[in-house]
Amino acid sequence: MDFSKINQVQAIIGTITHNEATLASELSDPINNIPIMSLTSFASKPQLSSPKLPHFIQVGDDINLNMQCIASIVGKFKWKKVTVMYELNNDDFSSDPGILLSLSYSLKLIGSEIDNHLAFPSLSSLSNPKSTIENELNKLKKETNRVFLIVHSSLELANMLFEKAKQIGLMEKGSVWIIPNEVSGLLDSVNSSVIFNMQGVIGFKTHFMEMNEGLRKFKFKFQRKFALDYPQEDNIIPSIFAFQAYDATKAIFEAANKSSSHGKFILDKEFSKKGQLLHSPIFNIINVIGKSYREMAFWSPKLGFSKNIVSDNYDDDDSDGIFDTVYWPGDMKSIPKGHNKEERNLTIAIPSKGAFSQFVNVEYDHSKNVTSINGFSIKVFEAAVRRLPYVLNYNFSPFSGSYDEMVDQVYNKTLDAAVGDTSIVAYR
Numbered sequence: 001m002d003f004s005k006i007n008q009v010q011a012i013i014g015t016i017t018h019n020e021a022t023l024a025s026e027l028s029d030p031i032n033n034i035p036i037m038s039l040t041s042f043a044s045k046p047q048l049s050s051p052k053l054p055h056f057i058q059v060g061d062d063i064n065l066n067m068q069c070i071a072s073i074v075g076k077f078k079w080k081k082v083t084v085m086y087e088l089n090n091d092d093f094s095s096d097p098g099i100l101l102s103l104s105y106s107l108k109l110i111g112s113e114i115d116n117h118l119a120f121p122s123l124s125s126l127s128n129p130k131s132t133i134e135n136e137l138n139k140l141k142k143e144t145n146r147v148f149l150i151v152h153s154s155l156e157l158a159n160m161l162f163e164k165a166k167q168i169g170l171m172e173k174g175s176v177w178i179i180p181n182e183v184s185g186l187l188d189s190v191n192s193s194v195i196f197n198m199q200g201v202i203g204f205k206t207h208f209m210e211m212n213e214g215l216r217k218f219k220f221k222f223q224r225k226f227a228l229d230y231p232q233e234d235n236i237i238p239s240i241f242a243f244q245a246y247d248a249t250k251a252i253f254e255a256a257n258k259s260s261s262h263g264k265f266i267l268d269k270e271f272s273k274k275g276q277l278l279h280s281p282i283f284n285i286i287n288v289i290g291k292s293y294r295e296m297a298f299w300s301p302k303l304g305f306s307k308n309i310v311s312d313n314y315d316d317d318d319s320d321g322i323f324d325t326v327y328w329p330g331d332m333k334s335i336p337k338g339h340n341k342e343e344r345n346l347t348i349a350i351p352s353k354g355a356f357s358q359f360v361n362v363e364y365d366h367s368k369n370v371t372s373i374n375g376f377s378i379k380v381f382e383a384a385v386r387r388l389p390y391v392l393n394y395n396f397s398p399f400s401g402s403y404d405e406m407v408d409q410v411y412n413k414t415l416d417a418a419v420g421d422t423s424i425v426a427y428r
Helices: 018-027 029-033 063-077 098-109 129-141 155-168 192-197 213-229 240-257 269-275 376-386 403-411
Strands: 012-014 036-038 056-058 081-088 113-121 147-152 176-179 202-206 283-289 292-300 304-306 346-351 361-365 370-374 394-399
Touching: 012 240, 018 029, 018 036, 018 056, 036 240, 063 098, 063 147, 063 176, 063 202, 063 283, 063 292, 063 304, 081 098, 098 113, 098 147, 113 129, 129 155, 147 155, 155 176, 155 192, 213 240, 346 376, 346 403, 370 376, 370 394, 394 403
Parallel strands: 012 036, 036 056, 081 113, 081 147, 147 176, 176 202, 346 394
Antiparallel strands: 202 283, 283 292, 292 304, 361 370
């Protein structure tokens, strides 16, 4: 702000939130006329931005797309309930309740809902953040839900979360963890202990395409300098956030060169689009495994999941099998149920004396003490069960009463379900 008052600032680039920029503009009038290029994600539509900040542009992803991507992952595995975690910082996420409403709505569309909320205050406001995190996770451990969505977090909080989650047993078989773009995008720069604590985690990160020679040169120079400055580091690939910073800086520089002799310039619509050049609405879906992570698929709000990207064309069946080899927490390869409820066999009633034997046929072999159950309705039920992403334990129980009595016992929960040639009529 001090520099802005003496006309030494032509533009501002950084992880400046809309709230912070608004506060700065109230304390310093010159900031209202300085272009601000924020590398943060935006939580509201551009036209809803404060009129006091006509030159404020956010070049991150739309947070609502992040929420849609998370919900799509949940829907792919058909988890019915989730636990949502987020960090409350001085940013757009904390001040905009519409973001969590967006997630809730997206989950509702795929048949899921939020079971628990866990909001962490800013780490800087906690005297003992690790103890606070451990206490909150122990509370969650007493709940039955095991699908944990970290929808907004700093890398520092995420590190502590997974360290404590592993210590108290929330990274064992049956648990599901999904991390957001701002954490996944930095996994190339974390040490091995962080990766070790995140084994089996699913995440998504902004898909980046090197579109011009300038960006390729930047990547080469970045890797060369980083390797010289930090020879002990294995990962020297710049993150999407480094590319965002480079693109924003380059765009500001080009605009400054075209400015008037007084050095003043305005971020017009063309410049705004330029700030979005790095961003296609596409995410890489990743799975943390071993010493790093592997990219499994792509996701876009328009076309969903896909194995490959060839321009903008996807095959209709391109998403089949892309999640067949996910490694889950606890070195588990089968899809977690998403809860730790005690398993029991469902009792499925079938009419023992059905009206049509083609649909349900029950035969008793008294000599072998064996009951044989078959028919079209049985085959349809068994085919549906095979399509479930989890194991469903059940027993068929021949029911000798009337169809009405069988339906009544399903209604009053004496029976879990019924399969057969049961007509759907008004009084049932």
